[in-house]
Amino acid sequence: xxxESIGQTAKVELPRPRGLTxxxxxxxxDQRSFKSASWGxxxxxxxxVSDTFIFSCFLISYMTVRMSTTVPWPNASEIxxxxxxxxxxxxxxxxxxxxxxxxxxxxxxxxxxxxxxRQRRMAALMxxxxxxxxxxxxxxxxxxxxxxxxxxxxxxGNPFGxxxxxxxxxxxxxxxxxxxSMGVLFLLIIARAVWRGDYxxxxxxxFTGRKGRYEIVEIMGLYWxxxxxxxxxxxxxxxxx
Amino acid sequence: xEATENNAAALAPAxxxxxxxxxxxxxxxxxxxxALYLLVWVLLFVLSACSxxxxxxxxxxxxxxxxxxxxxxxxxxxxxxxxxxxxWERLALVAAILTxxxxxxxxxxxxxxxxxxxxxxxxxxxxxxxxxxxxx
Numbered sequence: 001x002x003x004e005s006i007g008q009t010a011k012v013e014l015p016r017p018r019g020l021t022x023x024x025x026x027x028x029x030d031q032r033s034f035k036s037a038s039w040g041x042x043x044x045x046x047x048x049v050s051d052t053f054i055f056s057c058f059l060i061s062y063m064t065v066r067m068s069t070t071v072p073w074p075n076a077s078e079i080x081x082x083x084x085x086x087x088x089x090x091x092x093x094x095x096x097x098x099x100x101x102x103x104x105x106x107x108x109x110x111x112x113x114x115x116x117x118r119q120r121r122m123a124a125l126m127x128x129x130x131x132x133x134x135x136x137x138x139x140x141x142x143x144x145x146x147x148x149x150x151x152x153x154x155x156x157g158n159p160f161g162x163x164x165x166x167x168x169x170x171x172x173x174x175x176x177x178x179x180x181s182m183g184v185l186f187l188l189i190i191a192r193a194v195w196r197g198d199y200x201x202x203x204x205x206x207f208t209g210r211k212g213r214y215e216i217v218e219i220m221g222l223y224w225x226x227x228x229x230x231x232x233x234x235x236x237x238x239x240x241x
Numbered sequence: 242x243e244a245t246e247n248n249a250a251a252l253a254p255a256x257x258x259x260x261x262x263x264x265x266x267x268x269x270x271x272x273x274x275x276a277l278y279l280l281v282w283v284l285l286f287v288l289s290a291c292s293x294x295x296x297x298x299x300x301x302x303x304x305x306x307x308x309x310x311x312x313x314x315x316x317x318x319x320x321x322x323x324x325x326x327x328x329w330e331r332l333a334l335v336a337a338i339l340t341x342x343x344x345x346x347x348x349x350x351x352x353x354x355x356x357x358x359x360x361x362x363x364x365x366x367x368x369x370x371x372x373x374x375x376x377x
Contacts, residue, residue: 016331018332027333045337046338049341052342052345061352064359068359070364077296098293103282106278108324110275110278218271225324225325232320233313233317235292236292
């Protein structure tokens, strides 16, 4: 697996030290520090760290207003319940959304595997499945928003309790849903390129003259798994707490 | 003598191909058995079901938030380690990515104090009004 972008010449490489010695050796090597990750992957990770801080700020502001209000907080378990077969099941919509997003993460991980195995049709199909589950998630979220807006939930108040519930809900789930939507678009674009065999031919992607590589599928996957990761925290803190 | 040399020659490629040595600089592709991904997938399903059941059975108090946080951290760990391949990256990247978010915990602590304080002042200054509202 030659990496033309880094310009390494073929040579016998000694195994790099591991553990903390490895960290020091990598950072002091007077070369790139991330030996196991290309620049593309490292940049996606750094973007995800910044995104972590954004979502952290949202969840922390939610925590602050929920702690400081003297009015009882609305019971998410009841608000997000659905009537199924005449029985009212608490929080069921959110549970289905969670399983849907986990499933999409699973298909994404498998897509990365197929991409590195250069089975481009299977990789593209798995990415399309991921995009489908992502779009389903956004659809369920649209349903959830519609239901809540009909019930009178607004960013400035709601019939169930503390007024801050609405603003937190729309801000946090809205920003997450936006991430999912952008992920679906990103998935469709990459899936198309994979299906056409762009990365077999090394066709460059956007805004670059560098050769396209199947690694883009893994980088795309990092973003997608991150969206799933954020949902894990939103599910725990906003819906279950 | 010759036999040992042959043995050494036979062993050499095996030593080079040790899984830990994947971390050498030129190897970037992350390919792992699909069975592992399926296992993690199932585990995430089970953990999500568990955290849903915490709500379904309506656990309250410390048991509730303890279980929620436990299942949440296990899920997050599985996603980051396996799906995002952190378990196979070198420590230099792992440390650079996973340590900075720990600063968020300090932010959580300061804002928790702030939230407590705001609640206390609200109770002191608006407490009588809230009470009279309840009495009506």
